Amino acid sequence: MANKPILAIDHLEKKYGDTVVLKDINEQIQSGEVVCVIGPSGAGKSTFLRCLNLLEQPTAGEVRYKGQDILKFNKTQLSDYREKVGMVFQNFNLFPNMTVLENLKLAPKRVKHLSDSDATDAALTLLERVGLKDKAQVYPDSLSGGQKQRVAIARALAMNPEVLLFDEPTSALDPEMVGEVLSVMQELAEEGMTMVVVTHEMGFAREVANRVWFMADGYIQEDGTPNEVFEHPKTERAQDFIAKIIGN
Numbered sequence: 001m002a003n004k005p006i007l008a009i010d011h012l013e014k015k016y017g018d019t020v021v022l023k024d025i026n027e028q029i030q031s032g033e034v035v036c037v038i039g040p041s042g043a044g045k046s047t048f049l050r051c052l053n054l055l056e057q058p059t060a061g062e063v064r065y066k067g068q069d070i071l072k073f074n075k076t077q078l079s080d081y082r083e084k085v086g087m088v089f090q091n092f093n094l095f096p097n098m099t100v101l102e103n104l105k106l107a108p109k110r111v112k113h114l115s116d117s118d119a120t121d122a123a124l125t126l127l128e129r130v131g132l133k134d135k136a137q138v139y140p141d142s143l144s145g146g147q148k149q150r151v152a153i154a155r156a157l158a159m160n161p162e163v164l165l166f167d168e169p170t171s172a173l174d175p176e177m178v179g180e181v182l183s184v185m186q187e188l189a190e191e192g193m194t195m196v197v198v199t200h201e202m203g204f205a206r207e208v209a210n211r212v213w214f215m216a217d218g219y220i221q222e223d224g225t226p227n228e229v230f231e232h233p234k235t236e237r238a239q240d241f242i243a244k245i246i247g248n
């Protein structure tokens with residue numbers, strides 16, 4: 001392949017004690033790709049995602065970002081890497097004692113040393129992009145779940161990431177809030193953001209992903225286009241899962 005991957009995963013393994021949760025994962029992600037990771041509960045999807053930014057330490061293997069093994073990064077390199085590879089969590093992780101605007105300004109000021117007024121301008125632009133400019137001065141507690149998650153996405157974008165990792169970003173939301181978050185994510189995908197999304201939202205995976213990885217028992221068992229994985233799954237495990245999810 002001509003393109004160099006932005007992320008390359010080689011022989012990744014994660015064990016907790018004697019329990020092997022991820023087994024020999026080998027994958028590559030190209031810049032601009034949207035990869036959705038699907039699979040049954042307990043398959044290792046979140047653990048895998050957390051290994052990509054070292055919230056979990058892999059027990060073996062390599063994760064290379066633009067050719068460099070992130071497991072060998074020193075503290076400064078790791079902090080630079082986490083600026084470039086942002087993460088959006090299931091439970092938003094907003095700072096409750098800060099306004100929405102302060103949530104967005106904190107890291108750009110502290111880490112990127114932006115001036116207060118530059119950080120404010122950038123934050124307001126991002127809030128506008130996720131449709132929440134009018135919420136700049138409120139505290140997260142007064143927002144709906146969908147609004148909180150849109151703020152969390154804006155906060156991740158405030159660091160100008162090259163890759164965004166999403167860990168079940170809509171799983172904690174009431175059903176009526178899911179669409180507003182997915183549509184922000186879809187816009188990001190259309191703008192060319194590289195995204196790895198662990199999700200139970202099969203509609204999103206079908207429509208927005210370039211590639212779908214089906215994970216079960218700590219392996220990526222299927223890797224293909226949405227059409228390949230949803231319509232023509234090769235393994236029995238994926239066939240069963242997809243039949244149950246799609247309901248036929």
Ligand SMILES: Nc1ncnc2c1ncn2[C@@H]1O[C@H](COP(=O)(O)OP(=O)(O)OP(=O)(O)O)[C@@H](O)[C@H]1O
Pocket residue numbers: 016019021039040041042043044045046047048
């Ligand atoms: N800190 C930990 N210590 C021990 N076992 C863990 C730890 N974290 C996760 N596990 C185990 O690893 C396995 C994979 O968990 P993980 O959360 O990655 O799965 P998942 O595919 O994301 O599931 P779900 O869709 O339910 O979130 C599970 O069996 C889980 O119990």
